[in-house]
Amino acid sequence: MSEKITLEQKVLSRNDLLAADLRRLFASEKVAIMNMVSSPGSGKTSLLEKTLGSLSQNLSIGVIEGDIQTDNDAVRIAKTGVPVHQIQTGGACHLEAEMVRKALSHFRLEELDLLIIENVGNLVCPSAFDLGEGLRVVVISTTEGDDKPLKYPAMFRSAHVMVINKIDLLPYTDFDVQKVVRNAMSLNPEIHILKTSCRTGEGLDEWSGFVMEFVQSNNE
Amino acid sequence: MHELSIAIEILDIVEREAAKHGAAVVRRVNLRVGDLSGVETESLAFSFDAVKGEKDLTRDTILSILRLPVKIHCIPCDGEFKGAGHMVVCPQCEGLDTQLLQGEELEIEDIEID
Ligand SMILES: [Zn+2]
Numbered sequence: 001m002s003e004k005i006t007l008e009q010k011v012l013s014r015n016d017l018l019a020a021d022l023r024r025l026f027a028s029e030k031v032a033i034m035n036m037v038s039s040p041g042s043g044k045t046s047l048l049e050k051t052l053g054s055l056s057q058n059l060s061i062g063v064i065e066g067d068i069q070t071d072n073d074a075v076r077i078a079k080t081g082v083p084v085h086q087i088q089t090g091g092a093c094h095l096e097a098e099m100v101r102k103a104l105s106h107f108r109l110e111e112l113d114l115l116i117i118e119n120v121g122n123l124v125c126p127s128a129f130d131l132g133e134g135l136r137v138v139v140i141s142t143t144e145g146d147d148k149p150l151k152y153p154a155m156f157r158s159a160h161v162m163v164i165n166k167i168d169l170l171p172y173t174d175f176d177v178q179k180v181v182r183n184a185m186s187l188n189p190e191i192h193i194l195k196t197s198c199r200t201g202e203g204l205d206e207w208s209g210f211v212m213e214f215v216q217s218n219n220e
Numbered sequence: 221m222h223e224l225s226i227a228i229e230i231l232d233i234v235e236r237e238a239a240k241h242g243a244a245v246v247r248r249v250n251l252r253v254g255d256l257s258g259v260e261t262e263s264l265a266f267s268f269d270a271v272k273g274e275k276d277l278t279r280d281t282i283l284s285i286l287r288l289p290v291k292i293h294c295i296p297c298d299g300e301f302k303g304a305g306h307m308v309v310c311p312q313c314e315g316l317d318t319q320l321l322q323g324e325e326l327e328i329e330d331i332e333i334d
Contacts, residue, residue, distance in 0.1 A: 002247050005237060007328045011229050011251070094222050125222035127258045128326065153306035154258030157324070186307040187256075189316035 022132030094125035243333035290323035
């Protein structure tokens with residue numbers, strides 16, 4: 001005779017609990033955490049370089065790199081002079097809270113204002129894993145489809161901000177900005193939207209200002 | 221393929237729970253997966269079968285997945301609706317002033333053991 005045992009337990013509760021621990025640690029060390037996600041080729045690393053260029057004068061920043069294929073991105077970031085640690089995911093498609101916890105030994109948290117996590121280039125897998133971040137940023141580019149939010153609803157649902165990158169290429173694509181905004185908002189009415197171009201510099205001041213505000217509000 | 225991580229996590233929870241209750245065999249795991257969870261049913265079922273292994277406890281365990289569609293409450297309409305696809309837009313007034321009632325679940329409802 002079988003017995004039924006009621007669990008009603010979240011499958012990822014272990015990751016969620018660890019993320020909650022991290023969040024408490026980050027709060028006590030007064031460091032703001034930003035988790036950046038995107039598809040491969042969205043220009044996320046370029047955007048990160050620009051962000052570091054403009055903010056590292058005024059803020060003490062660290063970067064955790066989650067690129068699983070190569071250390072190219074970590075090398076690019078290291079050139080900006082910001083401390084960077086590459087997570088070896090062993091081929092995993094996403095970062096988990098435990099990986100972030102282990103990576104923290106490579107930073108002096110008490111000296112940081114902002115820790116940026118560049119997640120693995122993938123819009124599906126990272127969505128379910130809370131890393132203890134205060135801000136989740138999804139980067140898409142105008143060379144991708146404007147139906148991206150509808151194809152990856154969990155990610156756009158969980159993000160606080162959508163950055164539409166490569167906005168300078170808009171005249172050469174059939175990407176419809178209004179449509180992508182509508183699609184994102186139909187999943188996440190509160191999502192904040194910014195447009196950037198790392199080539200022309202359009203929107204980068206607004207973006208940096210937004211991140212700066214996030215860091216400041218985190219310290220209040 | 222984060223379904224593999226999820227399958228491993230499920231197995232881990234199930235084994236711990238089975239041990240707690242002195243189970244010899246886990247017959248079935250009943251899982252609830254919302255359409256907004258970002259989890260693919262087929263890929264998860266495949267992953268689970270790949271990791272459940274040769275232990276007597278879980279060798280024949282069936283992973284039963286109940287998909288839950290998106291359900292919203294529209295505040296201006298004061299009504300409950302099924303979301304159109306993944307969207308949280310109200311199908312009646314087309315507004316966004318809604319609350320998600322269902323769709324983000326990824327949880328083990330119960331397990332059946334012997
Ligand atoms: Zn309505």
